[in-house]
Amino acid sequence: MRNERRISDMVVNYTPCGHCRQFMNELHSAEKISIHLPHSQNNPLHSYLPDAFGPKDLDIAAHLLAEENHDLVADHQDDLVNQAILAANQSHCPYSNSPHGIAILFKNGDVVTGRYAENAAFNPSLPALQTALNFAYLNDRKLSDIERIVMAEKALKLSHKNNG
Numbered sequence: 001m002r003n004e005r006r007i008s009d010m011v012v013n014y015t016p017c018g019h020c021r022q023f024m025n026e027l028h029s030a031e032k033i034s035i036h037l038p039h040s041q042n043n044p045l046h047s048y049l050p051d052a053f054g055p056k057d058l059d060i061a062a063h064l065l066a067e068e069n070h071d072l073v074a075d076h077q078d079d080l081v082n083q084a085i086l087a088a089n090q091s092h093c094p095y096s097n098s099p100h101g102i103a104i105l106f107k108n109g110d111v112v113t114g115r116y117a118e119n120a121a122f123n124p125s126l127p128a129l130q131t132a133l134n135f136a137y138l139n140d141r142k143l144s145d146i147e148r149i150v151m152a153e154k155a156l157k158l159s160h161k162n163n164g
Helices: 016-026 078-091 129-137
Strands: 009-011 036-037 039-046 101-108 111-115 146-153
Touching: 036 111, 036 146, 078 111, 078 129, 101 129, 111 129, 129 146
Parallel strands: 009 036
Antiparallel strands: 036 039, 101 111, 101 146
16 A cells, blocks of 8 residues: 555465455455465456456446545645545545545654545445554554654545444
8 A cells, every 4th residue: 555556466475364455355466376375376357256346246346556536635734634635546446435544653754644544345444544554563563662743634524433
């Protein structure tokens, strides 16, 4: 989710779990993805996900990792708010149309962002906070070094913020 547009091959030590398979099924050209295991090479995704349920079943043409634009404008005075808005604008949410993004500021000034990654199966969907925290962990950031977190979302009935 760092501006990649397509994944052609997955090289893993073990058979991908169900959630991973569902996300691979959301990708552009999912039917062409090859999964490579130590004991078995060039396995098509559909051999691990028979009778798959995905975007095509819901007449959705949008794919995970495709360029997204939800017409959110990043013109706030606060740069961290703008980064959260830009992340929200890139959300993959063709089912709920409820984009949201997160920007995390660390004490050293670094910023990590995350955006919503929705899935046709819904349960495996990844909220923006989860994707941001995953990127933070992948970049050796410590949660104790977080200075500030901002969430941006499109004003809709479905909201991720607490209205209570």
